[in-house]
Amino acid sequence: MSKEIFETSNERETFNLGRQFAKRLKNGDIVAIYGDLGAGKTEFVKGICDYFNVDDIVTSPTFTIMNHYTSEKSDKPVSIYHIDLYRLKTEKEIEDIGFDECLVSRDCIKIIEWAEKANGMLPEKRYNVYIRQDENSDTHRFIEIEEK
Ligand SMILES: Nc1ncnc2c1ncn2[C@@H]1O[C@H](COP(=O)(O)OP(=O)(O)OP(=O)(O)O)[C@@H](O)[C@H]1O
Ligand SMILES: [Mg+2]
Numbered sequence: 001m002s003k004e005i006f007e008t009s010n011e012r013e014t015f016n017l018g019r020q021f022a023k024r025l026k027n028g029d030i031v032a033i034y035g036d037l038g039a040g041k042t043e044f045v046k047g048i049c050d051y052f053n054v055d056d057i058v059t060s061p062t063f064t065i066m067n068h069y070t071s072e073k074s075d076k077p078v079s080i081y082h083i084d085l086y087r088l089k090t091e092k093e094i095e096d097i098g099f100d101e102c103l104v105s106r107d108c109i110k111i112i113e114w115a116e117k118a119n120g121m122l123p124e125k126r127y128n129v130y131i132r133q134d135e136n137s138d139t140h141r142f143i144e145i146e147e148k
Contacts, residue, residue, distance in 0.1 A: 001146065001147060001148050003144060003146045003147075004145045005143070005144050005145075006144075007140065007141065007143070008040070008140070008143060009139055009140055011043050014044050014141060016047060017143060018043070018044035018045060018048045019048065020051075021044075021047070021127075022047065022049075022051035022052060023051065025048070025109050026078075027078055027079065027107050027108055028105075028106040029109050029126075030110045030112070030123065030125075030127065031109070031110065031111045031112065031127045032126055032128050032129070033045070033111065033113050033114075033115055034114075034129065035130065035133075036133060038133075039131040039132070039141065040143075041113045041129075042084075044129060045111055045113070048080075048109075048111065052069075052073075052076070052078050052080065053073035054070075054071045054080060065084055065087065065097055066081060066082070066083045066084075066102070067082045067083075068082075068108075069082065078108070079108035080108060080109045080110075081102050081110045081111065083097075083113065084112075084113040084114060085114040085115070085118055086113065086114045086117075088117060091121065094118050094121065103121070103122070103123065124148055125148055127145065127147055127148070128144075128146040129143065129144070129145050129146075130143070132144075
């Protein structure tokens with residue numbers, strides 16, 4: 001297990017941190033992202049997708065729950081599931097979107113916003129990304145990346 005703590009001062013830096021972090025990802029990996037509304041979770045995910053040259057991520061998936069992106073353009077072709085659990089209330093609802101099946105798939109990277117909603121369902125082996133807002137600043141963020 002390893003833990004690193006970063007700080008970002010604007011949206012671009014969070015995007016770049018996601019981009020940097022993506023270098024260590026491979027198909028099969030799970031990334032659980034935690035943080036309040038507007039913390040910067042999707043910004044971080046956009047950075048990951050940018051690293052893999054996925055260009056069809058344009059908005060937060062908050063209204064779609066599960067998005068699937070593929071990219072052949074990078075050196076490492078990947079398939080990415082970007083899941084946003086914000087609007088789901090119970091584990092039953094989460095199961096109903098096919099979450100379990102998606103999690104066990106070895107041939108895609110799974111990135112989960114509002115991961116706390118599915119904490120009991122996530123395998124121990126995963127990356128956790130915690131994004132915390134600074135109460136004294138609108139744009140400062142503390143970002144902890146934990147590898148289990
Ligand atoms: N340091 C920062 N890192 C990331 N975003 C920042 C930062 N400073 C300001 N912002 C702003 O905060 C917002 C983050 O939005 P984003 O959609 O990434 O949040 P989110 O955590 O995905 O929220 P939601 O829970 O609604 O999905 C953006 O409007 C962005 O411009
Ligand atoms: Mg979001």
